[in-house]
Amino acid sequence: MDHKQSPFAKRREAMGFSQEALAERLNIDVRTVRRWDAGDFVKGPQAWIRPKLARCLQVSLEQLDELLSAGASEQARVVEGELVSPEVTAVPPGAVIFPVLVDGKPVLLPVDPSAIARDGFPGLATLSREDAMSPLSRRSLLRFSVLASALPALDAEAHQHVAAAMEDARRYLDTDLVQRLKAQLASCKSSDGGSDATKTPPLPIVLGILGAIEEAAREVRPRVRHQLLSLGAECGEFAGWLYRDAGDLTRALYWHDRAIEWAQVVGDIALQGYVLLKKAQLAYDERNPHRMLDLSQAVRGGAWNLPLRVQAEAAQQEARAEAMLGVSLGAVERKLGEARQLLGASRVDECTLGAHYNDTLLTMQTAVCYTEAGKPRHGVELYGQSLTENSFSPRDYGFFLSWMAGSLALAGEPDEAAKTGLESAKRANNASSQRTHRELERVVKVLAPWQNRPAVKELQAVV
Incomplete structure (x- = not known):
């Protein structure tokens, strides 16, 4: 991959900002600035950051948009150049390049359009190779692939529903399809960690659901959008856990942040507190007891209306952070006693959050x-x-x-x-x-x- 600087990175350096200095000025994580430097502006910057970012770079908001779009276009060209498998040296006659998800990442493969048309995407039957490689068609095909990957083992009727939803999300992406996605997420959660986890890894499916949500949320009807973002919050929390178990703590933290953002949008107060607890657990993986303590205390002291089981786990997490910081054994044991009391007073059916505890x-x-x-x-x-x-x-x-x-x-x-x-x-x-x-x-x-x-x-x- 070409590692030339993005226009954004060049402007940042011209204004005398290191990645760390710009992150500190904006009060954001330095990893966000690194993503911008790499040309990744798909997820941001958020609206509240843009005026301050423009002032730091001494550009207008219009000029900032040009910087960002130029970086995003460069990244898209690089990604598209690498999507095609190196083994694919020629496209068979009559085939088109079709985006599919492999391990959660889009890969362009040559396929027979009539074969896909039989499975519920009839528009492909008449696509020429040039049409299929146009930006609009690539986007449409990739969107279909993303959502289909989130719903494995689709029947013919469901395939048609997915294809219609991706072509016209406002009209066809409805509550029924959201419930299908929700059921798929529940299935991933129930099988997570089981003996068959290596046969059907949940992460690509979960990323497919998240990709579908991010693609369609701007176009669906308001009522469905609320349902979709609510599912996104739950799905983002689970993606954070899967990345944590995979050892990718940066992506785990990213999806935790996305989950909190969506939970705020839909007004899910309890889930916001629950994700803070997950962040505290992530801090233990990094052996950062001060962050663990801050987050655990925020979970316990906030107005999250959390189930007692979640409160019990937060109390235990606080005790662990204090143990790492050298607090007396008696104080640690008292905190553990609080956790035990909270758990003893809880009911299994009080909430889905923390039901495993x-x-x-x-x-x-x-x-x-x-x-x-x-x-x-x-x-x-x-x-x-x-x-x-x-x-x-x-x-x-x-x-x-x-x-x-x-x-x-x-x-x-x-x-x-x-x-x-x-x-x-x-x-x-x-x-x-x-x-x-x-x-x-x-x-x-x-x-x-x-x-x-x-x-x-x-x-x-x-x-």
């Missing part, structure tokens, strides 16, 4: 709190009492095994730690959980003094 999960988190507080032996005892394979999904069981391995290593039991780590690594590989692999890398570092022991060597080789 139960006594066993709280015990796992309590164990890690004790380990962070310098009491790994107590953590090991708790894992031994409650960590069983039938209590969690295969992926989550492997993840908690990595926590247990870390506690065993800190407790001075290298052979047991390595043995537990190997069991964890096996499940992490099966589930493609980078989050678990990161924890195991930390275990290997703790086991460095015993690196010549056979079991530890085996774990090092695997990790």
Whole structure:
């Protein structure tokens, strides 16, 4: 890919701003400025930033729009140039280039138009190759592909509904199609972490739903738009979790932010607080206890009207941050006691948010709190009492095994730690959980003094 500077990046440097300095001036994340530098203006900048950004770059709003559109056009040309698989050196006679989603990313492939027409997109039957490669047709085809990828195993009637919705979202993208998308999201959530997760990975489907929402939200009727953005908020939160498990914390944070924005638009107060909790958990992955504490306290102190189960998890998260910051063990235990009381007072049916949170999960988190507080032996005892394979999904069981391995290593039991780590690594590989692999890398570092022991060597080789 050509890494020439975008017009935006050239202007930023000409005005004497580093990426960090411009982000600080605008009070935004530096990663946002990096995306702009790369020519990615699909998601922004938001309306409230634009006047201030124009003043920083000393351009008018019209000139700013020209800078942004020039960057976006350059990025589009680069992306389109790379979409075609390098193996596709010639397009067969009569075929057109059709965008499809592979692992959540659009790829242009030569296809027989009549074959796709039979599946509910009859307009393709008369498309010439030149027509299919026009910007308008590419956009239409890609939109169809994005939404179809979000609804696998469509029947013929549903395919026709999708095709119509993508050609005329205002007329055909209705409540029924939104419910189909919602049901698909629920199916992804229910299968997440299961033994068949590698056969039907949920992330491409979830990204397909999000892509469909972002494509169609501007054109649908107001009532459907509200439903679509509400689904987007829920879907964005789940995408953030999937990226977190995949080890891509930057994209996880991006989708958390998008989820909060959509939740604000539709007035879903509880979901905003819930996503803040997810951000606190992300801060633990980064081992940033101050951010964990700030976010956990914001969850507990805000007017989010959260279910008691979510409040219980937030109290536990606050206790963990305090343990990492060196607060006394007594204070950490009192906070954990609050979490236990909140969970005991909750009802399973009170809300869908936090419905997964139960006594066993709280015990796992309590164990890690004790380990962070310098009491790994107590953590090991708790894992031994409650960590069983039938209590969690295969992926989550492997993840908690990595926590247990870390506690065993800190407790001075290298052979047991390595043995537990190997069991964890096996499940992490099966589930493609980078989050678990990161924890195991930390275990290997703790086991460095015993690196010549056979079991530890085996774990090092695997990790």
